Amino acid sequence: MEINNKLLSIQDLSRYDIESLINSANNMRKKSDTKQALPPFILGLLFFQESTRTQIGFQSAAYKLGGQVFVVKETKSQNSMSKSESIEDTFRTTQAYADIICIRDIDDKIFSKTSELSTKPVINCGNGYDEHPTQTLIDLMAIKEFHGSIDNLSIAIVGDLAYMRVAHSLLLGLSKFNNIRISCISPKSLSMPKKYKLIYEKSKNKFLETDQLDLRNFDVVYMTGFAPRTPIKTFSKATRKKYQIDQKILSTLKKKAIILCPLPRIDEISNKIDKTKYAKYFEQSDLGVYMRMAIIKKLLSMR
């Protein structure tokens, strides 16, 4: 974020930036009962794809910082009853009404269409099947919270690694830390795309791929889940079952292992394990508002 005031990829951040954001988020959290207002600002949420946590999380974060929020969910370009409008025009006009913009879109290329036009800080809240950097910042904050460090860990990333953008950003984010061992566990047809692996492989960290759900040796099990809609067919019940974390798998985990998940989950993690010591995904989600506050604060300070 030293380069510009946009957070479009986790690649925009150095390890130092990530650790500073985690520290800032933790400071917000510890002082959560005191007023943390910034000078007046308006956050514009352009969410052209559905969201629960990210949208509400950024809304809540902005309110906690004393800001105001507007949300655009449907553009004229998506509404067949209206005249068609390009995403470029929608972006150009709506950003003028905000001090900082969050965007989620189904299009991987949304930022190559809008970046040239942007005059305000922009946050990528999920671009198609590509990246979800703010979720990764929450994930890294959770890893630090529960293991005390992000270095020297063995991490399994499980699920649809081809189309789940959280998995791509997480792999890239972890490449900035030291002595990490990652195992990407997915059906062969849904393995981690080469373009993210090539970036990760530039780090000195270890990387393995397998289609077998063997979770015996990991400090962190990150269940990305399976995207509800992908360019390939939906998965059979047997595939979902093969990669489900259930009580049987749980009994094989290391004693200090944690299970994280960006949520939503359908059946990827059996709800029977929600109350076990391994299940940290709801606490991970709770951290999200503080990380989003830290991101807004950081980007607004760079205007």
Ligand code: CP
């Ligand atoms: N984790 C996440 O991005 O959730 P939402 O799709 O609900 O925003």
